[in-house]
Amino acid sequence: MCRSLGLNARFEPVTSQVRSERSAKKAMKKAPAAEEDDFVYGDVAGDPKALAAAVAEMAPSVLVLLTSAAPKPKPLSIAVFIFTKLIAAVVNVVKKLVAKLFGMDR
Numbered sequence: 001m002c003r004s005l006g007l008n009a010r011f012e013p014v015t016s017q018v019r020s021e022r023s024a025k026k027a028m029k030k031a032p033a034a035e036e037d038d039f040v041y042g043d044v045a046g047d048p049k050a051l052a053a054a055v056a057e058m059a060p061s062v063l064v065l066l067t068s069a070a071p072k073p074k075p076l077s078i079a080v081f082i083f084t085k086l087i088a089a090v091v092n093v094v095k096k097l098v099a100k101l102f103g104m105d106r
Contacts, residue, residue, distance in 0.1 A: 017054040019043050045071070 017040050018024045024039040040057050042050030098104075 015040060015057075017042055017044065017051070 015038055016024075016027060018027060020041065024036065024041070027039070028035075040054045042054050044051045044054075
């Protein structure tokens, strides 16, 4: 996307926000005309202030947000999610058993 915008004189200069220097190098391979100065660094997903800082630095006339289709959740957040669902299921089963034992299931 950045390469396409960079080829259009209406959108020059094109600045891209990437998460890391490694991501910038990968992008530069796809768009050989891109240089180190064409990138700002920050994790939009992990740092809410990163996008605001990048926009302030770039002062864009056009802003295009491109993200991966496959988010990378943190392992702990997955564990918390599964634990929460498991506890809710157990509580629900216990409620039903208690209601049945005490004849409150009618």
